[in-house]
Amino acid sequence: MTLHSRALAAQSNCSAAPIGIFGGTFDPVHFGHLRPALDLLEQLSLAEVRFIPCRHPPHRQLPVANPEQRLAMLRLAIAGESRFRVDERELARTGPSYMVDTLASLRAEQGNVPLCLIMGTDAFQGLPKWHRWTELIELAHLLVMRRPGGLLPRGDELGDFFEARRIHDPAQLMQQPMGFILPLEVTPLEISATRIRTLVEAGGSARYLLPSVVWNYIQKECLYLPSLSTPEK
Ligand SMILES: Nc1ncnc2c1ncn2[C@@H]1O[C@H](COP(=O)(O)OP(=O)(O)OP(=O)(O)O)[C@@H](O)[C@H]1O
Numbered sequence: 001m002t003l004h005s006r007a008l009a010a011q012s013n014c015s016a017a018p019i020g021i022f023g024g025t026f027d028p029v030h031f032g033h034l035r036p037a038l039d040l041l042e043q044l045s046l047a048e049v050r051f052i053p054c055r056h057p058p059h060r061q062l063p064v065a066n067p068e069q070r071l072a073m074l075r076l077a078i079a080g081e082s083r084f085r086v087d088e089r090e091l092a093r094t095g096p097s098y099m100v101d102t103l104a105s106l107r108a109e110q111g112n113v114p115l116c117l118i119m120g121t122d123a124f125q126g127l128p129k130w131h132r133w134t135e136l137i138e139l140a141h142l143l144v145m146r147r148p149g150g151l152l153p154r155g156d157e158l159g160d161f162f163e164a165r166r167i168h169d170p171a172q173l174m175q176q177p178m179g180f181i182l183p184l185e186v187t188p189l190e191i192s193a194t195r196i197r198t199l200v201e202a203g204g205s206a207r208y209l210l211p212s213v214v215w216n217y218i219q220k221e222c223l224y225l226p227s228l229s230t231p232e233k
């Protein structure tokens with residue numbers, strides 16, 4: 001822990017409800033994001049869940065939909081759920097969208113409010129490849145949602161990191177602003193954006209895998225079709 005995060009942690013128990021931070025490419029957003037996010041919000045009495053679409057994913061190919069389209073789909077998807085918000089800070093930044101930078105800017109704004117970075121088991125397994133990954137836990141708690149087929153790490157560097165910080169009681173998230181890892185069961189939905197893009201590219205329908213307003217937008221924008229999709233520049 002850095003001196004700064006130790007000082008913040010020392011000011012606890014925290015009085016404000018934790019904020020969920022849900023970063024993703026969201027190319028497109030789907031029910032596998034939305035329902036688990038609502039599960040966490042309600043299970044943990046989060047003040048809100050902030051969806052943070054990345055501009056330049058540091059770790060994968062460029063998204064198919066451009067940032068404006070991914071943002072538009074997110075906005076459509078969460079309209080009507082007042083506890084969900086879209087946070088555009090990564091879209092406003094140039095360069096790779098490193099989560100450690102995002103959490104540092106949120107921490108600077110939020111003082112000692114508990115921040116909970118939400119990720120699926122697949123993203124958690126890839127954590128050691130993230131930029132300055134060990135610093136993430138000095139800025140936020142990590143909530144790890146089990147994705148169908150997903151496993152928690154064991155016996156390696158990430159497994160040791162996980163075991164050293166793992167908690168079982170969600171109430172502990174209120175004891176300090178950052179530093180714990182809580183694995184959680186959520187509604188298991190075997191939906192991925194890759195599957196949706198593949199379906200649409202093959203001429204299929206993505207209906208019932210994502211909100212109908214998002215599906216209508218995908219069709220209107222001719223997204224994910226083989227001949228018309230152009231990778232973001
Ligand atoms: N069905 C799901 N259940 C639980 N978590 C999910 C699910 N789909 C995505 N997530 C989580 O949401 C976050 C953002 O995911 P992302 O936007 O990359 O969606 P994706 O469906 O995994 O996309 P892609 O198939 O393009 O990789 C990640 O932490 C990921 O683990």
Ligand SMILES: O=C(O)c1ccc[n+]([C@@H]2O[C@H](COP(=O)([O-])O)[C@@H](O)[C@H]2O)c1
Nearest residue numbers: 023024025054058059098099100130131
């Ligand atoms: O900071 C990093 O180095 C980093 C590396 C890989 C992924 N991330 C973030 O993790 C989130 C989920 O990524 P993805 O690929 O599942 O959409 C998204 O917010 C990414 O920006 C961040």
